[in-house]
Amino acid sequence: MKKLIYFFLFFCYFFNANAQTASINNADKKYDNYAYADAIKAYENLVKKGVKEERIFQRLGNSYYFIGELEEALNYYQELFNLNENQEAEYMYKYAQCLKSIGSYRKADEVLEKFSQKVPLDKRAVLFLKNKNYLEDIKANSGRFDIADAGVNSKDSDYGSTILDNKLVFTSARDTGVIIKKNFKWTNKAISTLYTVELNPDGSIEKPVLFHKKNLKVNLNQSTPVFTKDGQTMYFTRNNSVDGKRRQNENNITFLKLYKAVLIDNEWKEVKELPFNSDEYSVAHPALSTDGKTLYFASDMPGTLGLSDIFKVSIAADGTFGTPENLGPEINTEGRETFPFISDENELYFASDGRPGLGGLDIYVSKINKEGLFDEVQNVGEPINSMQDDFAFIINSKNRNGFFSSNRVNGQGLDDIYRFTENRRLICEQQLSGTITDQETNEILSNVSLVLFDEAGKSAVETKSDANGNYVFSNVRCGKKYFIKTSKEDYLFKEVSVTLKKATGSTSLQIALEKKPKPIVRAMPVVIKGNSIKPVKVNITIGTDLVKLLNIPMNFFDLGKATIKKESEPKLQKIVDMLKQYPTIKIDIRSHTDSRSSSESNQILSDKRAQSSKSWLEQRGIDGSRLTAKGYGETQLVNNCADGVKCTEKEHQQNRRSEFIITSM
Structure with missing residues (x-):
């Protein structure tokens, strides 16, 4: 009997275990x-x-x-x-x-x-550690918007709006009126489709209606349209489909794709999927550049840094597409970046959960500069952003009105569309100015060349001091550290730093320059043994550079290294021979770099090179008391090839030099 009971208990346990495994699977x-x-x-x-x-x-x-x-x-x-x-x-x-x-x-x-x-090394970790006071920065950017319900929301999900001919076109999962309702299995909610509503001049709106349901299938999940400026072409997101029927990959998964439609006889026709779509990943949420020649979108295609990244692809005049490009780590993180939008002022707005924010997806903005690079990414602040998901931001750059989507609390549905007016611009700029003077005499110095650049060595701007010694850098971003490099004939190069306040206004920075020391003119005749048949007798003075005197190439080092190249040693031996021939001469070894790489690393490298040169001479019998050595990094450039200035390799080479200056005879 006991065996029967044990068998029964074991059978029940075995059955439950199998049932549990099946449920988990x-x-x-x-x-x-x-x-x-x-x-x-x-x-x-x-x-x-x-x-x-x-x-x-x-x-x-x-x-x-x-x-x-x-x-x-x-x-x-x-x-x-x-x-x-x-x-x-x-x-x-x-x-x-x-x-x-x-x-x-x-x-x-x-x-x-x-x-x-x-x-x-995760970008999200780097951003967090770099800005642990992110809540203060968000607070400084907050309070710039008046927001309200857009008046188009339902109890379901409404999001992803755009403007077409003074109409709001948006995405909604509300009841389409069809008898057989289909659900989107991601959320198990009704599939979304496109609706439109007239925006009246007085701010009122009409009742939303379906957006061209004849050719844009309402039985497919479609969303987030964008239109060319002439209103004749539309790009939009839709479930992977063929001939109006949902299509799945071999794992029975339906991803999102981008489609293009053309307006013909007031109907959207010729619906075609874009060539970089795939059955194996999603491509969604299109946005167009101001000139209409670039399409931006979100995707998890190969090459994505995180869960989803923002990409761009060129559109040729004949309508063909280039190869999609990831916007890179300046924008994308290991998290989610999605819902891009390009304003008429060439700003990229996007949603991300990979940056320091208030919670969920926050909306960020970055200016695209003339070179196509991205300026600092900033959180747009409250009340646009909340503790929940905020996304799909669009703005009219002229009247500063726009719309965004959010699933924040107290909304009408799962996602809601909100309208807003921006009452204060995010861009915080200062005017950085000052006067250039002589350090010793306080004399005003005119025509001084100045180059302004940020910590990354980017955003270089050049100017010169006027007749009164005054200089001005306008429209400089707040809250950042900048460097100014100066150059003027007969004066030493100088680099000064300044950190601007996080408030619109002005900052004054006075700069005093030091004159180059004048050499003591006391000639000493020496004999130069070169390649000529007879030795040449010349006069030298304090300040003479032995490198130039002996016609030796100025660069003795490989790029980024501080060990004298073997092929340079025979040439440097000329300096050894001369110092031995004239034992009263003392020299100062000065090492210089070009402006590439950071100023800190360049200073370290030049110090190492100067000391390496000194050690090399000592090893060949030159008394160290006759030698001094110092690195100057990129502080004494001989031309205008400062950070951010485009120069040839030959021009940079002029700055990568070693000098052996006579200091005593």
Whole structure:
């Protein structure tokens, strides 16, 4: 009888174990297929039955995170870290983001500290460690917008708007009126499609209606359109489909793709997918450059740095496309970057959860300069950004009105569209000015060349002091450290630094220059033994450079190194011979670099080279008391090839030099 009972108990245990394994496998399949809403239900059923495994809490947290329900995600991440604090870095980062969603910034920063220790090279860690006072910076950028409900929202998800002919075109998952309703398995909510609404001059709006449903299939998930300036071409996001039918890859996963449509006889026709789409990754949320020649979009295609990156691709005059380019680490992180928008002032607005922010996706902006490079990325602040997901920002650069989307609390639906007016520009600029004088006499110095550049050696701007010795750098960004390099004939090169306040205004910086020391004119006849048949007799004075006197090439070192090249040693031997022939001569060895690389590293390199040259002479019998050595880095350039100035290799070569200056005879 006992054997029968034991067998029965074992059978029940075996059956339950198999059933549990099957339930976990079923939940995993839904999760792996991006069916997060269904995966949540399956995993939560397991949790209710008492199953507590790290992997289940990891995936529950991720599932809620990816559908934007951060507070629910927080519950499961907390359960996860209660089970085991030693989690992979990615869970630590998402945990911190979710803590921000309830305003727990101190705890979030503690988690981010641990995250940064675990993956110090991660861009998100670098950004956090570089700016631990990010909340203060966000506060300084806040209060610049008046926002309100856009008046088009439903109880479902409404987001991703754009303007076409004074109409707002937006994405909505509201009831389309069809009998058979289809759901988007990512969220298990109704699929989204495009709606439009008239924007009246008095600020009122009409009732939203479907946007051209005849050719834009309402049975497919489609969103985030953008239009060319003539209104004749539209790019938009849609489920991967063929002939109006959803298409899946071999793993039964349907990704997002970008499509193009043309307006013909007031109908959107010739709907075609773009050539860089794929069945294996998503391409979504298009934006156009101001000239319409570049298309920006979000994707997780190969080459992506994080979960999704922002890319750009050129559009040729014949409508063909170039090769997509990742915008790189200046914009993208290991997190999510998405929903790009280019303003008429050539600013890139985008959403990211990979940068220091208020929680979830925040909206950031970066100016695209004339060279196509990105200026500093800034958080646009509250009330545009919140503790939840904020994204899909668009702005009219003329009237400073616009729209953005958010799933913040107290909204009408899952995502809502908000309108705004910007009442104060984000750009904070100062005027940096001052007077150049002689350090000894206080005489005003005119026609002094000045070059301004930032810590990265970029954004170089040149100017000259006027007849009154005054200089001005206008429109300099606030809150940053800058360097000014000066040059004037008969004066030593000088570099000064200044950190500007984080407020619009002006900063004064006076600069005093030191005159170059005049050599003592006392001639001494010496005999130069060169390649000529007879030795040449010349007069030398204090200040004579033996390198020039002996016609020796100025550069004795390989690029970036401080060891004298073997091929340079026979030429330097001329200096040894001369110092031995005239034992009363003393020299100062001066090493210089060009402006490439940072000023700090250039100073270190030149110091090493000067000392290396001194040691080389000592090893060949020259008394060290006759030698002094100093590196000058890039502080004494012989031309205008400062940071940010385009120069030829030959011009840079002129600055990479060694000097052996006579100081005593």
